[in-house]
Amino acid sequence: MINSVMSAIPNYFMSCIKWPDKTIEAVDRLRRAFLWKGDKKVKGGQCLVAWPTVTLNKEQGGLGIGDLRAHNLALLMRIGCRLLSDSSEPCFQWLRTQHMANEIPIKAKPTETPIWKTVCSVIEPIIASTKVTIGNGQLVQFWRDHWTAAGRFNLIYPTLASYATNINCTVSSQHTNGTWTIDLHPVLSSRAQTELQSLMDILLDQHIQQNVPDKRTLLLGSTDITTSANYNLLTYHGILWQPATLIWNKAIPNTCRIFLWLAFRDRLNTNANRVNKKWDSNPHCMSCPAIETANHIILRCKLAGEVWKKLNLYETAVRSSNIQDFVESILDTLPEHQKPGCPACFAACSHGLWKARNQLVFKLTETSVAYILHQIRESLQLWVHRLKPSLREHINTWADKLS
């Protein structure tokens, strides 16, 4: 709902205007309140996970709710990419004529139009994330673009680059009448002289083709330059979150996935967390004297022990320091044919234990072992219909163990 409606509404304006921080923060406040409370306003303590974590993609540990700042930049980068390709639309031709005569600026002057300032602000990230197969060299920066196998000249030859008369110059502007003429300040240091010699050796192998347009592609990966490729690049944090593969399993319904996501992050409203938020003063479990955390409810409390005994996983549950450790230990020791159904079974058991805990806390009703096992089995038998018939046996094996 948040992604398909609340994040999609501003798409049109985001594709041509750079949104001010205050506007993005206002929309994020609405999205945050809708996610955590289903309302227009929410208090800090009711947001169970920090917003920057929520907006990470699922593999990196978030809920995959779009990061508006990155989305805005990714959409604008699409305009920038068309400007730096041979796109023939009149608006791009006009912008090139007005602002890109023998140079590709990365910073607009204060007196220039808001449209050009917006377009100009995305040229640097485009240059940084792409490489170019050189054609006529008219839409390629000589110093910053990655257009030879050697790499970016401003990084390989930093001293020489500091002598460039125009660091934003295009490749074509440095190539006249079939020869390379690099525009540099007249007196070079000895270091710059050495770098110039090395640069000229590389340029000997580079050939400009007047009638062929330059071709810009992503530096990493084989995908075309698209808004989603730009977005993934802008939001990539380099670290994958291990529990993601367990949570976003096809067999598990969405409500239970969100529960698992909060449980793996230890953000459920357990008594221990309620005390941390100063909502309560008693951090203990209602069934035993232990501190009530997600790990306690799912692994160690009385009812949990009975559930895991039924599945011959009691010893593993007691030994594990947390729920992630528990699932990983199970997956390490299980025979191959039982592994595919394990995440769904763990989800059904832990969600069942959480619901039993809530029954006790809010309705003062104790759930019997037989009833919780019956509930978990029923959930699994229902979830199985989410899968192709060929995959259902994996879950049924686990459901049968709970009989």
Ligand SMILES: [Zn+2]
């Ligand atoms: Zn307990």
